[in-house]
Amino acid sequence: xxxxxxxxxxxxxxxxxxxxITGYAFILPNLIGYTIFVFIPVIxxxxxxxxxxxxxxxxxxxxxxxxxxxxxxxKVFRGTLSHTITYALMTVLPxxxxxxxxAVLLNNKLKGVAIxxxxxxxxxxxxxxxxxxxxxxxxQPDYGPVNEILKWIGxxxxxxxxxxxxxxxxxxxxxxxxxxxxxxxxVYLAALQGISNSxxxxxxxxxxxxxxxxxxxxxxxxxxxxxxxxxMLTIQCFKVFDLVYIMTGGGPGNATKTLVxxxxxxxxxxxxxxxxxxxxxxxxxxxxxxxxxxxxxxxKWFKDL
Amino acid sequence: MNTKRKVIKIILYVLLICLSVIMLIPFYWMVISSxxxxxxxxxxxxxxxxxxxxxxxxxxxxxxxxxxxFFKNTAKLTVITTIVxxxxxxxxxxxxxxxxxxxxxxxxxxxxxxxAVPWQVYMVPQFILVxxxxxxxxxxxxxxxxxxxxxxxxxxxxxxxxxxxxxxEAARIDGLNEFGIFCKIVFPLGKxxxxxxxxxxxxxxxxxxxxxxxxxxxxxxKTVQLGIRMFISQYGADYAWIxxxxxxxLVPIVxxxxxxxxxxxxGVAASGIKG
Numbered sequence: 001x002x003x004x005x006x007x008x009x010x011x012x013x014x015x016x017x018x019x020x021i022t023g024y025a026f027i028l029p030n031l032i033g034y035t036i037f038v039f040i041p042v043i044x045x046x047x048x049x050x051x052x053x054x055x056x057x058x059x060x061x062x063x064x065x066x067x068x069x070x071x072x073x074x075k076v077f078r079g080t081l082s083h084t085i086t087y088a089l090m091t092v093l094p095x096x097x098x099x100x101x102x103a104v105l106l107n108n109k110l111k112g113v114a115i116x117x118x119x120x121x122x123x124x125x126x127x128x129x130x131x132x133x134x135x136x137x138x139x140q141p142d143y144g145p146v147n148e149i150l151k152w153i154g155x156x157x158x159x160x161x162x163x164x165x166x167x168x169x170x171x172x173x174x175x176x177x178x179x180x181x182x183x184x185x186x187v188y189l190a191a192l193q194g195i196s197n198s199x200x201x202x203x204x205x206x207x208x209x210x211x212x213x214x215x216x217x218x219x220x221x222x223x224x225x226x227x228x229x230x231x232m233l234t235i236q237c238f239k240v241f242d243l244v245y246i247m248t249g250g251g252p253g254n255a256t257k258t259l260v261x262x263x264x265x266x267x268x269x270x271x272x273x274x275x276x277x278x279x280x281x282x283x284x285x286x287x288x289x290x291x292x293x294x295x296x297x298x299x300k301w302f303k304d305l
Numbered sequence: 306m307n308t309k310r311k312v313i314k315i316i317l318y319v320l321l322i323c324l325s326v327i328m329l330i331p332f333y334w335m336v337i338s339s340x341x342x343x344x345x346x347x348x349x350x351x352x353x354x355x356x357x358x359x360x361x362x363x364x365x366x367x368x369x370x371x372x373x374x375f376f377k378n379t380a381k382l383t384v385i386t387t388i389v390x391x392x393x394x395x396x397x398x399x400x401x402x403x404x405x406x407x408x409x410x411x412x413x414x415x416x417x418x419x420x421a422v423p424w425q426v427y428m429v430p431q432f433i434l435v436x437x438x439x440x441x442x443x444x445x446x447x448x449x450x451x452x453x454x455x456x457x458x459x460x461x462x463x464x465x466x467x468x469x470x471x472x473x474e475a476a477r478i479d480g481l482n483e484f485g486i487f488c489k490i491v492f493p494l495g496k497x498x499x500x501x502x503x504x505x506x507x508x509x510x511x512x513x514x515x516x517x518x519x520x521x522x523x524x525x526x527k528t529v530q531l532g533i534r535m536f537i538s539q540y541g542a543d544y545a546w547i548x549x550x551x552x553x554x555l556v557p558i559v560x561x562x563x564x565x566x567x568x569x570x571x572g573v574a575a576s577g578i579k580g
Binding site: 019020022023024025026027029030031033034036037038039040041042044045047048055102105106108110114115116117118119120121122123125126127128129130131133134135137138140142143144145148178182186235239241242245246260263264267268273276277280281283284287288291 | 314
């Protein structure tokens, strides 16, 4: 270290400056990209939601809350909200329960467990385009395998799935459950591994059977995980786009159009950026509320632990 | 007791086998349909195996679709995005954990807050921004918009925190500078987390549909997912061809998945812990 004879900065100050420079040098590549492509767009989406603009050379105009008034007055938009909520209600609970059951089954020490795990997880990594194409054929109302099987077990008038406005969302929901339960199964498996064996041993000594252990040890011990999975699933349901776009295109009519489908169409087919951004802010508000619930829940669990 | 345990074991196996068959039937149906004639896909009664194998379907779609171009585009996007994301995330994570500088915690807090904002919320302004830069309908635009993630920084940071500071301190005393410490000590130690992030980004970019749908308009630039989708809307009734195209789109990800399964599973566990 220099003795600071010629410099008017002490070596301590110099070190601080050098530390600042190194620190920023490390984060800067990410920070610059993130600022341009995420921070600014996030802020801009709030600005756009109170503007009227079609993306052309014409300047944007401040319109206050007119965009929100417009979309909430729009029957289609209110429809997308209710479809998205219906979809979440139909999807979250079955996915969660099935994921938990699969995880409990796989948590036994059996030979070949890895193969089953792969089979259950596989739909999750398959692309939605391919998966949507095959399920659309499986759900084909007149000769599709699903309805053939339903007829075979004695249901004479099986649903017409994606072409029936009452059943289309059910079809999407079934595919979603099938595709995502393997992912949450793995989350549950990781959590199951964290439950101490001594709890089960103690229960065995007290004479508890398998069901009792599942119901009185496994399920309660997994409560924080279940809560986390439920939050993640709900958020995921509110963001749904691809599956609907590929399986039904939002139809028949607008029966399966979801919130993100609405944002997409407003922005990229009719170039109404204002209403599209207002829709995006509604999505943001919903996700924010769910996230806040998560935070308060987490506080509760971690205090308890 | 022993026989009872055996019975339970057998029931478990039967249950697991039935469930996995149900889970995999759609894929089985995809493959057999891709080997049938278009008109035989929905034959009644249902056939669970093709009578004659029509593998020429694969030749047909190879001619009708520029699959090689689509695969090249997707591979390019996936590889570059993954590399950029890995490098910048590791750098930033090192800065956030092992360096002390003014505003560090504030900046990190901003990252954490935006992690919860879904992409769908800001995809419209992001598209406008990328278009204004003249990068609409280019691969660079698509790469830039998804290469910088808060999730990556967060994941790497969680891992780097567990690396003891004494290790870096010792290296500092030995005369290594910060960049040297990063390259020689922290970066190599972070490999498990990097594997997780790689798999995560790789699958996301490879399977991404909405990003390319918004950004890519030129046919020569399209990705596999977009190309298959285009093919499906063009040849809606040629069921066997559609299934053959779907099988082709799945092959690469299946290979990657089966060869790095361990990392896939660990990745889910790691991202699950973040909650």
